[in-house]
Amino acid sequence: DTGVSQDPRHKITKRGQNVTFRCDPISEHNRLYWYRQTLGQGPEFLTYFQNEAQLEKSRLLSDRFSAERPKGSFSTLEIQRTEQGDSAMYLCASSTAGGNEQFFGPGTRLTVL
């Protein structure tokens, strides 16, 4: 296994468009996390799944954001009606159920024009 993968790596979109990102975790990891990182800041937690269940969502996750993990494997993060303030690096991480160590993917850099 080569680790957590994310697709696409870069996305440029116009304000008001919808975008969807995909994350494939390490295969034996049943926890999957989404974070957002803006320039000069640490990652901010958005949401996490244990298997297919979404167990927690941050207040940062507005109604325009939705995440799914339908079969408990890969996950998607969709942003509807993007705004310029959504421009950031979106990071995915995975861990085992104990949650001791999260392994991060390469991220998807979103630019909203």
Add this chain to the structure above:
Amino acid sequence: ELKVEQNPLFLSMQEGKNYTIYCNYSTTSDRLYWYRQDPGKSLESLFVLLSNGAVKQEGRLMASLDTKARLSTLHITAAVHDLSATYFCAVDRDGGSQGNLIFGKGTKLSVKP
């Protein structure tokens, strides 16, 4: 308010010198994580500190945790240029193992010859 504060935020060092990065946090977490991030890249896990008094070393980096003081340190010994990166500490928001991490703002380390 839950906080993770790193000090300093910027650090310029000469090769061969020693220095310590400090991480103070306000949650009741008994575990703490250190990550490294190179420019434009994702986060690489460095250390997972799971209990009070934990100390871990890898090469020129040594991390320790004092849960009573809610303080972790990352000590750099005889710095080399390859250590130039941004270092983040993170703790569990709820003090448990759910994996909802709060990150500090990061310490940007620059090691100069």
